[in-house]
Amino acid sequence: MNDVAAQRSVSLLYNPRLRGLFWQAGLILIVGFLSYEAVLNAATNMRARGIPTDFSFWDRVASFDINQTLIAYSSSSPYSQAFLVGLLNTLLVAAIGVVVATVLGFFIGIARLSKNFVVSKLASIYVEVLRNTPLLLQLLFIYNAVLKPLPNPRDSISFGAGIYLNNRGLVVPDPQFAPGAGFVLIAAVLGIVASFAFKAYAKKRQFESGEILPVARVSAALILLPPVLVYLLAGQPISFDTPVLRGFNFVGGMRVLPEFVALVVGLSIYTAAFIAEIVRAGILSVSHGQTEAAQSLGLSRAQTLKLVVVPQALRVIVPPLTNQFLALTKNSSLAVFIGYPDLVQVFAGTVLNQTGAAVQVIAITMAVYLVISLITAMIMNVYNRRMALVER
Amino acid sequence: MSLYLRHDEAPLLPPPARVGGALGWLREHIFSGWVSGPLALAFIALIVWILPDLVRFFVLDAIWTADDGAACRVQGTGACWAFVDRKLDFFRYGSYPGTEHWRVDLTLMIGTVLSARLLWPDGQKSRGGLLAFLFGIPLFIFLMIPGPAAVMREPGIELAILAGGVALAALLEFTKLRTLWVGIFFFFIFPVIAVYLLKGSAFLGLVQVDTNLWGGIFLSLLVATVGIVFSLPAGVLLALGRRSELPAVRFFSILYIEFVRGVPFITVLFMANTMLPLFVPDNWSPDRLMRPIVGFALFAAAYMAEEVRGGLQAIPKGQSEGAMALGLSYWQRMRLIILPQALTLVIPGIVNIFISLFKDTTLVAIVGIFDFLRAIDAARIDPVWSGPTVSPTVYAFAAAFYFLFCFGMSRYSQMMEERLNAGRRR
Numbered sequence: 001m002n003d004v005a006a007q008r009s010v011s012l013l014y015n016p017r018l019r020g021l022f023w024q025a026g027l028i029l030i031v032g033f034l035s036y037e038a039v040l041n042a043a044t045n046m047r048a049r050g051i052p053t054d055f056s057f058w059d060r061v062a063s064f065d066i067n068q069t070l071i072a073y074s075s076s077s078p079y080s081q082a083f084l085v086g087l088l089n090t091l092l093v094a095a096i097g098v099v100v101a102t103v104l105g106f107f108i109g110i111a112r113l114s115k116n117f118v119v120s121k122l123a124s125i126y127v128e129v130l131r132n133t134p135l136l137l138q139l140l141f142i143y144n145a146v147l148k149p150l151p152n153p154r155d156s157i158s159f160g161a162g163i164y165l166n167n168r169g170l171v172v173p174d175p176q177f178a179p180g181a182g183f184v185l186i187a188a189v190l191g192i193v194a195s196f197a198f199k200a201y202a203k204k205r206q207f208e209s210g211e212i213l214p215v216a217r218v219s220a221a222l223i224l225l226p227p228v229l230v231y232l233l234a235g236q237p238i239s240f241d242t243p244v245l246r247g248f249n250f251v252g253g254m255r256v257l258p259e260f261v262a263l264v265v266g267l268s269i270y271t272a273a274f275i276a277e278i279v280r281a282g283i284l285s286v287s288h289g290q291t292e293a294a295q296s297l298g299l300s301r302a303q304t305l306k307l308v309v310v311p312q313a314l315r316v317i318v319p320p321l322t323n324q325f326l327a328l329t330k331n332s333s334l335a336v337f338i339g340y341p342d343l344v345q346v347f348a349g350t351v352l353n354q355t356g357a358a359v360q361v362i363a364i365t366m367a368v369y370l371v372i373s374l375i376t377a378m379i380m381n382v383y384n385r386r387m388a389l390v391e392r
Numbered sequence: 393m394s395l396y397l398r399h400d401e402a403p404l405l406p407p408p409a410r411v412g413g414a415l416g417w418l419r420e421h422i423f424s425g426w427v428s429g430p431l432a433l434a435f436i437a438l439i440v441w442i443l444p445d446l447v448r449f450f451v452l453d454a455i456w457t458a459d460d461g462a463a464c465r466v467q468g469t470g471a472c473w474a475f476v477d478r479k480l481d482f483f484r485y486g487s488y489p490g491t492e493h494w495r496v497d498l499t500l501m502i503g504t505v506l507s508a509r510l511l512w513p514d515g516q517k518s519r520g521g522l523l524a525f526l527f528g529i530p531l532f533i534f535l536m537i538p539g540p541a542a543v544m545r546e547p548g549i550e551l552a553i554l555a556g557g558v559a560l561a562a563l564l565e566f567t568k569l570r571t572l573w574v575g576i577f578f579f580f581i582f583p584v585i586a587v588y589l590l591k592g593s594a595f596l597g598l599v600q601v602d603t604n605l606w607g608g609i610f611l612s613l614l615v616a617t618v619g620i621v622f623s624l625p626a627g628v629l630l631a632l633g634r635r636s637e638l639p640a641v642r643f644f645s646i647l648y649i650e651f652v653r654g655v656p657f658i659t660v661l662f663m664a665n666t667m668l669p670l671f672v673p674d675n676w677s678p679d680r681l682m683r684p685i686v687g688f689a690l691f692a693a694a695y696m697a698e699e700v701r702g703g704l705q706a707i708p709k710g711q712s713e714g715a716m717a718l719g720l721s722y723w724q725r726m727r728l729i730i731l732p733q734a735l736t737l738v739i740p741g742i743v744n745i746f747i748s749l750f751k752d753t754t755l756v757a758i759v760g761i762f763d764f765l766r767a768i769d770a771a772r773i774d775p776v777w778s779g780p781t782v783s784p785t786v787y788a789f790a791a792a793f794y795f796l797f798c799f800g801m802s803r804y805s806q807m808m809e810e811r812l813n814a815g816r817r818r
Contacts, residue, residue, distance in 0.1 A: 024640035031644060038671040045670045116428035118435050132798035133791045134751035137765055141791070144772070145783040330656035336758060348662055358666040366655045366663070373654035 057355040066341045086346030094329040100268035105275025130273035143262040143338045153249045162242035173240035174254040180234030187226040195219035259340035271328045282317035322380045461777035471785040479771045486607015486762045494549045497538045499586045501557040504533040506578040530557030603681035607762030615753045622689035627696025652694035660691045665759040684756040699741045703734035743805035747798045
């Protein structure tokens, strides 16, 4: 009864729920009003300036060329095809960049922890210089000051094995796939599956009997041998078309655009510096007691690393590492500065300029990057749940 | 029993490998293993191979003074510093008219002294720190931006700016003005002064300078400062919104933060440049420079919000509950109890965001703003100077500038981290 009386006596003005509702209603009203005004203004402004407001441009002929296309594309293709070309080019740069940056980053991160004075100092100079200068500057430097002044095709720098570098890009041998090549791929996939199966079996065996099977050697054999065997059996269906210098340019082979080379190299070395710091922090986060305990159990140095340090370090490394992958993907949009035909350059650049459909084009571009971010975040959450420390 | 006793002396073990002296140090730190030893040798070989070439290119064979690119085009010459020297004013101010440069210098001087006071709250406690604050910082920014050449040109006004900087520092120091007031001055009054000084106003008798003419280092610093000044309060509000108990507030905050963080900065710039003018009434038509700055500030706020949220999460719930028990309202709780703790906790992280934001200012070039890097890239292709050595020279110059700035900030953040951890260190 007292409670009821107390509640009655407090004015409605001080009811926290009511006040909360009031503020939220206010916020929703303000946001709603602003968006309404923005949409209204946009509609008037776009009509006044003759800017299209629908997506009818999507199927119209693009009538511009793109100098790197992973799928069939010509200037008579529709804008939707140009969008796909740009998207695939972005994904290609991002995929290669992520792999190179991770490998380089792990290497440098570990090198920074080395007791070796020269190795660790050089690694930290690398990290400090690359982290403290803008990525755009690095890209422009690689593109304008390193790749542009390279000699012309006739005086190409040769790396052997049919790989040449000149001011028109990187020329590499082009793999040619004869009909039997599919079997080699299937054999490779089967080999990888088999190696996983063997690993699981070895783990089960170890739990049951304590016997340790040579997983690394067997896996290597399982992954490498079947494709090679099938390759030989199928009559060597994969050959390489090596580039040959004829006249002023190379004939045959595959030409990689200098813009592509600059972008991949720039993104990789820049992101590697950040990954190196993440790896270093991750390894340092495993307390020394863990290593000592592992050693006192009689584990070898390699076993300590593999079974004790790395699994615990990965728990710290992986979340920021994914952020770096996302950052690299988003940074690949800097392609627009050096003219590599990625999504932003093709779609938010050329297509926007040609159609004038600013709102639609930018909305689509942003949506693509948001979807990439969301998918990565989802995969990350699943991984995190699996890796998270299981507590009481 | 006696079987188990040892009768003769155990054999002497060989002495351990040298640990002291130069040889021992070499063995320990350079030739330490089968992987790192050869690796170190390879790196040393690389340094020996590259370093002399670098020194020769940037110092020994460099051209320090020249009137045009002819001297730099001679085969075998090194870096073309003469070019940087000639273009230095363009790199600093863009196309800002030469007779009005002092306005930029004055703005920078005020801003630097104020931010130095904010970032270095008790640096003045020692005698050396006091001297550095009173004279070192004004002199440093003076030498960096107008430079000695400007004093030659207009000795009166430039020296007056230097004196003004020292006077402002002395004023801040000897009136013992509280940091809060300095902050209010920097965040609210300084921007107004800066806008009037830089744009000009008939009332003050200053010539109008169109924003088209702004550029160079000054513009990079301006964009970065506006972004930082705006993003800090906006980021705090967004972070509080994300942790709010009101679902609508939380929803809008999360929506904003995740949206901005999920898209590349370039698309935000495109959006600000092409869509912002569409969203406002026709007669507003935001200034050409205003649009990317707005985009930059909105972008920065989302990243700042996540950093601040990290700090808020690190504060134990008991702090908030204790404040509630004392009868403090939500805003009092935040202002007096939670934010002071949370913000000091994340100062290093905030400085790291400043570093990445400062690097991101280079991207505003995409919408035609002449920031420092764009000015460098535009000057690089000047036909009078064009030559093979010009590009490496200017890029090296730009790299040195950004490195100095960012490395300085990261050192500062490490110093703050040390200081903030002082209570937790054992």
